[in-house]
Amino acid sequence: MNLSIFFEPLRDFIDNYSHDVKSVGSSLSIFTQKFPEWRSADIALIGMNEYRGANQNTPTLHPANEVRKKLYRLKKGTGTYKVVDLGNLLPGITLEDTYLRLKEIVENLVSSNTLPIIIGGSHDLDYGQFLGYENLEKVINLVTVDSSIDMTEGADTPQHKKHLHRILMHEPNYLFSLSQLGHQSYLVEPEVTATLEKLHFETIRVGEIHKNVQLAEPVIRQADMLSFDVKAINGQAAPNITESNPFGLTGEEACQLCWYAGLNDHLTSFGIYEYNPEQDLHGTTAMTISVMIWYFLEGFSNRKNEIDFTGKKxxxxxxxxxxxxxxxxxxxxxxxxxxxxxxxxxxxxxxxxxxxxxxxxxxxxxxxxxxxxxxxxxxxxx
Structure with missing residues (x-):
């Protein structure tokens, strides 16, 4: 399938950020003129600039491009992996069209054993990420990291506040487990956590992660799909003018969770959502996200292929x-x-x-x- 028709290339952006031969940017195959060979890649970066699900105007600065400016300048680690940057996904005419477009992209990448990293857009885009597994004939485990649990019901509720409810109600049902990490009790209705408990889903509050971040490791290790809302991170590491969060995950904890995710042999897609560069005056949040991705890449390069329990390992x-x-x-x-x-x-x-x-x-x-x-x-x- 020709995926290039869905993407906007990075012609005018990339020249200033990939010249250092020891940088992450220099090691990537980037969509500037020729679309990268994604089928042979381990990981594919995808930029998103879709915020209709949060009832927000499209930012004039592209969120993924602001992250790229930081990520490409980081020094490449010791790991070995092949990463392509497919550019920025063009939004659909409607929000539903964007979900379906993302579904097609994720499905094709996952089917070819290429792991997509989705950067930017409102958190409801993980519904499109989830739809990418619909035709793969397997049940999946979803882990979401968020300061709240987005299961609010109501016709007037923005999609980014009820996307988990939509995932749970999706037919056909191919979701085996949903695990929630990093939520803050004063931002979540007790009925919501009670519902997850009745469904036998695991939750770990942000306070528990502060005490021992390793509690989250087994949860993330079973994920096929990870959805990360940057509003789960505290205001020091991810400042946000409209919704500052002083009590969220630290930047170090966010990077640790991404390291765990990279190590997970079963994880096949990763989305980082709710980053709006217009609210990131000094680029701090973009830097935090770029380092999170760096740790994910390093974790990925250290996977142990621990999936066959009959062997001598x-x-x-x-x-x-x-x-x-x-x-x-x-x-x-x-x-x-x-x-x-x-x-x-x-x-x-x-x-x-x-x-x-x-x-x-x-x-x-x-x-x-x-x-x-x-x-x-x-x-x-x-």
Whole structure:
């Protein structure tokens, strides 16, 4: 498929930002005149300038271009990967057209094992990102990072405040799990978190991440798709004039989450949304996003291909409970020291699923307690 018809090239932009041979920009294949060979690439950058879902005017400064100005000047890390920059996706005539256009792009890239990184636009664009998995014949795990949980209902509610509700209600249903990270309780209605709890979805508040950012690692490790709202980051690292957030994630925590995401062998798409350069007077938010992407790329280059649990890379631990003859199985990687656990469904077919977990989950099971992550997974398998 000729994807180039959907994109605006970077002819007038790129010359000033890719001349340093040791920079990230010099290592990319960029759409200036000839469209990059995306099928052989590991990662593809996609710029978005679509804000109708937030009832906002289109920014005069393109958000992805402002991020590129910072990202391309960063020094290339030690990792090995092939990245192409496809330019900026042209919005559709309607917002729904943009969703469908993004769906087609994501579907083609993921089908070719090229991971798209979507930069810019309002958070509802992750609905188009999600639609890209509809024809891939697999259930997926979605992780979203946000200071709120965008499940508000109502005809007058902007799309960027209710996109998660739309994802949950989408038919056909191919969503296995939705995990929410970094939300702040005073920005979320209790009924919303109660709904996620009833659906056996995992949530981790920003305060818990402040105490121990590693709590988020097993959650991100099971994601097929990651959606990151920059408003989850505090105002020091991501200043925003209209919605300053003094209590969000630190810049370091945001980069750590992106490092985890890059390492995840199963992750196949990544979106960073809600960046408006007109509210970023000194380019601080653009710099934060560029470093987040840098850490994601470095994480990607360090993937361990830990997906086959029958091989010699893993040690299997079986735990039996005194009041239950069934054993709970755990797997530890000899390479990365990460943990997974095997969960058996409650149905007649007794389906089994191996999901990421932490060492603490293993210790809890060793002490005769069923880990909450095991309970949540089994509940979704019922």
């Amino acid at each position: 893993f040690v299997k631990y079986a735990i039996a409970f005194h009041d239950n003859p069934n054993k709970m199985a755990f797997y530890k990687s000899k390479v990365s020291d990460k943990w997974w656990m095997e969960v058996e469904g409650l149905g007649k077919e007794k389906l089994r699923k191996i999901v990421p977990c932490s060492y603490d989950d293993y210790i809890q099971a060793s002490n005769g307690e069923v880990p909450n992550r095991w309970i949540l997974t089994q509940g979704r398998m019922a």
